[in-house]
Amino acid sequence: MSNHIKKIKLSLVLLATVAVLAGCGNLQNSGLSDGESGSNTNSKTSNYQITGTTDGTQYSALLSNGKYKVSATRGLLTDQNANKFNISSFESGLTTLSKTEFSPKKYAFQEGQHISRTTANNWLARQSKSNPEGLNPVDNGKTDPSTRNPIYLQDILEQDYLVRKGNSYQLGGVAIGLGMNKVDNYRKEKYGAVYKTTISETAREQQAKSIAEKILSRLRQKKALANVTIVFGLYEQGEDDSLVGGTYFATAVSKSGTNIDQWNTVNEKNAVLPVVNNEKAINDGDSDSFDNFKSKVQSFFPNLSGVTAQVHYKDNKLAGMNIKITTQFFGENEIRSFTQYTDTAATQYLPAGIPIEITISSVEGMQAFLNRDSGDKTFYTHVFGSY
Amino acid sequence: MSNHIKKIKLSLVLLATVAVLAGCGNLQNSGLSDGESGSNTNSKTSNYQITGTTDGTQYSALLSNGKYKVSATRGLLTDQNANKFNISSFESGLTTLSKTEFSPKKYAFQEGQHISRTTANNWLARQSKSNPEGLNPVDNGKTDPSTRNPIYLQDILEQDYLVRKGNSYQLGGVAIGLGMNKVDNYRKEKYGAVYKTTISETAREQQAKSIAEKILSRLRQKKALANVTIVFGLYEQGEDDSLVGGTYFATAVSKSGTNIDQWNTVNEKNAVLPVVNNEKAINDGDSDSFDNFKSKVQSFFPNLSGVTAQVHYKDNKLAGMNIKITTQFFGENEIRSFTQYTDTAATQYLPAGIPIEITISSVEGMQAFLNRDSGDKTFYTHVFGSY
Numbered sequence: 001m002s003n004h005i006k007k008i009k010l011s012l013v014l015l016a017t018v019a020v021l022a023g024c025g026n027l028q029n030s031g032l033s034d035g036e037s038g039s040n041t042n043s044k045t046s047n048y049q050i051t052g053t054t055d056g057t058q059y060s061a062l063l064s065n066g067k068y069k070v071s072a073t074r075g076l077l078t079d080q081n082a083n084k085f086n087i088s089s090f091e092s093g094l095t096t097l098s099k100t101e102f103s104p105k106k107y108a109f110q111e112g113q114h115i116s117r118t119t120a121n122n123w124l125a126r127q128s129k130s131n132p133e134g135l136n137p138v139d140n141g142k143t144d145p146s147t148r149n150p151i152y153l154q155d156i157l158e159q160d161y162l163v164r165k166g167n168s169y170q171l172g173g174v175a176i177g178l179g180m181n182k183v184d185n186y187r188k189e190k191y192g193a194v195y196k197t198t199i200s201e202t203a204r205e206q207q208a209k210s211i212a213e214k215i216l217s218r219l220r221q222k223k224a225l226a227n228v229t230i231v232f233g234l235y236e237q238g239e240d241d242s243l244v245g246g247t248y249f250a251t252a253v254s255k256s257g258t259n260i261d262q263w264n265t266v267n268e269k270n271a272v273l274p275v276v277n278n279e280k281a282i283n284d285g286d287s288d289s290f291d292n293f294k295s296k297v298q299s300f301f302p303n304l305s306g307v308t309a310q311v312h313y314k315d316n317k318l319a320g321m322n323i324k325i326t327t328q329f330f331g332e333n334e335i336r337s338f339t340q341y342t343d344t345a346a347t348q349y350l351p352a353g354i355p356i357e358i359t360i361s362s363v364e365g366m367q368a369f370l371n372r373d374s375g376d377k378t379f380y381t382h383v384f385g386s387y
Numbered sequence: 388m389s390n391h392i393k394k395i396k397l398s399l400v401l402l403a404t405v406a407v408l409a410g411c412g413n414l415q416n417s418g419l420s421d422g423e424s425g426s427n428t429n430s431k432t433s434n435y436q437i438t439g440t441t442d443g444t445q446y447s448a449l450l451s452n453g454k455y456k457v458s459a460t461r462g463l464l465t466d467q468n469a470n471k472f473n474i475s476s477f478e479s480g481l482t483t484l485s486k487t488e489f490s491p492k493k494y495a496f497q498e499g500q501h502i503s504r505t506t507a508n509n510w511l512a513r514q515s516k517s518n519p520e521g522l523n524p525v526d527n528g529k530t531d532p533s534t535r536n537p538i539y540l541q542d543i544l545e546q547d548y549l550v551r552k553g554n555s556y557q558l559g560g561v562a563i564g565l566g567m568n569k570v571d572n573y574r575k576e577k578y579g580a581v582y583k584t585t586i587s588e589t590a591r592e593q594q595a596k597s598i599a600e601k602i603l604s605r606l607r608q609k610k611a612l613a614n615v616t617i618v619f620g621l622y623e624q625g626e627d628d629s630l631v632g633g634t635y636f637a638t639a640v641s642k643s644g645t646n647i648d649q650w651n652t653v654n655e656k657n658a659v660l661p662v663v664n665n666e667k668a669i670n671d672g673d674s675d676s677f678d679n680f681k682s683k684v685q686s687f688f689p690n691l692s693g694v695t696a697q698v699h700y701k702d703n704k705l706a707g708m709n710i711k712i713t714t715q716f717f718g719e720n721e722i723r724s725f726t727q728y729t730d731t732a733a734t735q736y737l738p739a740g741i742p743i744e745i746t747i748s749s750v751e752g753m754q755a756f757l758n759r760d761s762g763d764k765t766f767y768t769h770v771f772g773s774y
Contacts, residue, residue: 051724052731061724066686068724074717088773091719111720159720244774270774299453312774322773330461332478333498333546337438337448337455344439357772366753371769380767382758385744386475386709387631387657387699 048168050108059095059109062162062169071111073120073158080124080155083238085245085310086179089270090235093248094159094177097233097266101253102161102173112158114174114225120156123215133218135211143188143195150197151186152207154237155179156215171224175231176215180208182236182246205250208234209263217258230254233266244270244310269313286311286318286351293323293349300341301327318351320374323358329367335360336383339368343379346370352377435555437495446482446496449549449556458498460507460545467511467542469627472697473566476632476657477622481546481564484620484638484653489548489560499545501561501612507543510602520605522598530575530582537584538573539594541624542566543602558611562618563602567595569623569633592637595621596650604645617641620653631657631697656700673698673705673738680736687728688714705738710745716754722747723770726755730766733757739764 050060051068061068077087095109115123119133126149127134137149157177162169182204184197199207212232219225231253238246247268252260271282273290281287294307304327312320325342329335339360350356356379358370370379437447438455448455464474482496502510506520513536514521524536544564549556569591571584586594599619606612618640625633634655639647658669660677668674681694691714699707712729716722726747737743743766745757757766 051728054727058723058727060727061720063687063728068687068721068728070721071718078717085773088719092772095720109720109724111718300450300455310774320774330465331458331498332475333448333482333496334455334457336445337496340441340445340447341438341450341455357769359771369756369769369771380769382744382756382767384746384756385479386472387697387707 054104056103056105059104059107059161062108062110069110069113071158072113072115073117073156074111076117076120077155077157080179081237082185082240083242083245085242086155086238087245089238089245089247090155090157090177090179091159093235093268094157094175094233097248097251098159098161098173098175098231101229101231102175107161107163107172108169110160110162112160112174114160114219114222115156115158123156124153126151135214145195145197148186148197150181150184150199152180152184152199152204153178153211154181155235171228173229173231174219174225175233176212176219177233177235177248178208178211178215179235179237179246180204183239185240204236205234208250209260212252213258213260216254216260220258227256232260234263238270243272243308246270267315268319269316271311271313273309273311282311282313283318289349289351290321293345296345296349297325297342300338303328318354320354321350321356323356325358325360327360327362329362332383332385335367339370339381339383343370343381346372346379441491443490443492446491446494446548449495449497456497456500458545459500459502460504460543461498463504463507464542464544467566468624469572470625470629470632472629472632473542473625474632476625476634477542477544477564477566478546480622480635480655481544481562481620484635485546485548485560485562485618488616488618488640489562494548494550494559495556497547497549499547499561501547501606501609502543502545510543511540513538522601532582532584535573535584537568537571537586539567539571539586539591540565540598541568542622558615560616560618561606561612562620563599563606564620564622564635565595565598565602566622566624566633567591570626572627591623592621595637596647599639600645600647603641603647607645614643619647621650625657630659630695633657654702655706656703658698658700660696660698669698669700670705676736676738677708680732683732683736684712684729687725690715705741707741708737708743710743712745712747714747714749716749719770719772722754726757726768726770729755730757730768733759733766 049063049066051063052060054060063069077090081087122131122133123135125131125134126136127138135153136151140149142148155178157179159175160171161173161175163172181199184199185194186197187194212234216230219230232251233248234250235248236246238244247270248266250263251266252263254260269282273281273287274294275281275287290309297307298304306324306326308324310322311318342358342360346356346358353374355374356372359366360368366384368381368383370381372379436450436453438450439447441447450456464477468474509518509520510522512518512521513523514525522540523538527536529535542565544566546562547558548560548562550559568586571586572581573584574581599621603617606617619638620635621637622635623633625631634657635653637650638653639650641647656669660668660674661681662668662674677696684694685691693711693713695711697709698705729745729747733743733745740761742761743759746753747755753771755768755770757768759766
């Protein structure tokens with residue numbers, strides 16, 4: 001899950017030109033309208049553009065009238081998530097799952113346009129007389145953590161994938177992410193104490209699969225979605241007080257119809273380093289590597305404050321690290337020297353072969369960053385400057 | 388003035404090993420101690436290390452006992468500068484000037500260790516009976532902007548450059564930056580209104596050169612500095628309310644003795660785009676390019692807020708741009724798409740062949756950044772992620 005957009009090359013051609021090349025079947029030749037049409041912003045011919053070209057590992061996004069088409073549920077994820085890391089990993093994880101079915105070489109990305117904000121809110125609420133569409137269980141009147149019906153479904157996310165058809169784009173597929181609670185935080189009365197219902201893995205999985213089938217039936221009733229491929233991703237929400245987001249645990253593809261025949265397990269884990277409170281690290285070797293890096297980096301300045309990492313595991317193997325270093329700086333050369341030092345220490349101590357992002361910040365914001373993509377041997381380093 | 392540290396390769400060898408290779412005459416083979424000495428932190432043999440290796444265009448910094456040796460005047464620049472951009476450009480500009488005399492291939496960097504904070508404060512103050520060393524003129528008792536003696540010298544900066552000598556490092560040269568006021572802001576009484584004395588270019592230059600010779604004489608009296616090469620850089624401070632820092636306007640080298648025979652002019656300018664209040668851009672073509680980029684980028688989102696740039700000119704040619712984009716985001720894919728779009732627009736509209744840094748931030752901090760170094764054709768792009 002690399003965070004960086006590589007480009008092999010960048011071709012900037014008017015869509016008018018692209019139309020001539022229609023049929024070439026991928027997105028490599030389109031780009032932004034170069035603005036020659038001046039004030040004719042309503043010109044029909046430039047209605048479709050994409051954000052840019054990629055090397056085929058990342059999606060280009062479709063623009064509508066030169067503007068980014070925001071999600072029909074824009075802001076919903078922010079509202080539903082006390083843990084901000086969920087917002088990012090829920091979204092980017094669904095995009096990653098989608099790549100298997102909708103190759104970025106052929107498909108362009110667009111935020112979900114088919115589930116409205118009202119619909120999403122109704123679906124996320126409990127089922128009731130006034131809300132028969134609610135996908136969470138009815139309120140059974142109980143307030144005890146173990147006897148009440150918890151909120152299983154916390155989030156819904158739609159992503160659309162489009163293919164070029166002559167001079168425009170057509171919906172080619174949809175991906176639906178379901179954010180399932182591991183713990184449901186609730187209050188017995190407004191502003192009262194927060195209680196927690198813990199949801200078992202079995203219950204979470206069972207509920208998620210059943211909800212996915214209900215959603216599939218509803219989506220198939222929409223004319224635009226009746227025959228497109230729909231990818232489902234089931235996501236376990238990171239807990240509210242966690243310093244990492246959650247992970248996807250299952251995925252399925254529906255080519256047509258309203259049944260999901262097969263679910264595939266996704267084996268991912270997120271955690272934070274250093275481990276605290278005698279917790280056990282997912283992998284002791286990785287944890288030791290990080291500790292060595294951390295103490296090396298912390299020896300640089302007398303008053304260095306924090307070095308923490310988010311670690312991501314896939315099929316029980318370390319698949320990425322995001323390291324945050326916070327410290328105080330008094331000048332450009334201190335930052336520059338510290339960045340160089342961090343580069344050396346990271347290359348020396350951190351596990352090889354996995355993507356690693358390191359940010360270095362002070363109270364004034366980010367001062368420098370280092371990044372190594374999967375497969376790279378050295379870090380790209382950058383110190384933010386000014387004139 | 389590239390802000391990024393390129394590495395050709397990274398060799399991590401104990402200094403003990405380096406000692407064997409002594410005499411190889413450059414820094415390429417040294418690195419961090421790998422920590423094998425464990426708790427023996429006082430071991431004399433590992434007293435000197437450098438932060439890492441570079442491609443020879445940037446300095447490595449010398450570490451002392453594994454720690455960064457902070458400046459003897461640490462924090463002084465922050466105290467003296469209402470305009471924070473001065474701190475960065477004053478420092479990095481002096482380092483750039485130093486490269487001509489002290490090649491990064493041969494010299495390592497260390498923060499200035501020979502002018503103490505007390506000395507610097509005395510030098511920066513007015514000359515008086517109690518402070519005979521003051522380098523700013525005596526208080527002539529007048530308070531009128533045009534008749535009073537202004538504060539000419541606002542800042543002093545020392546940087547040290549070291550060369551390896553067998554198993555340790557020796558001082559090889561010193562660079563001294565003098566931050567000269569263009570405008571001296573002062574108060575007639577404590578907490579009173581702020582008045583401004585504008586200092587002419589001629590007066591600024593004359594004062595700076597005279598102060599530099601005084602400082603040279605004083606430094607030559609120190610045993611450690613009696614015979615080393617001393618580089619001077621004269622810097623015009625950016626004004627307090629400016630959105631860019633100042634620039635260097637002259638430089639000189641003293642190999643020995645207490646006289647400066649020759650000053651060389653440095654022709655640099657900083658400015659902000661877009662131009663406002665009917666001000667004139669330094670170069671209309673560059674300003675137009677930026678405006679085109681800006682309006683293209685602003686068309687992406689309905690509610691995009693700000694696109695501004697710092698531009699840097701050297702010998703009347705555009706030598707760099709630092710662009711800040713601030714906007715609101717609701718998700719990872721919005722940021723990712725916007726970054727891709729910005730990449731395409733920057734490549735299409737911004738001047739080629741110069742270093743350009745673009746940061747994209749929301750209220751939550753930096754979300755993405757793009758960077759193109761001098762000589763590169765494409766932008767490196769990175770979206771900050773999390774797990």
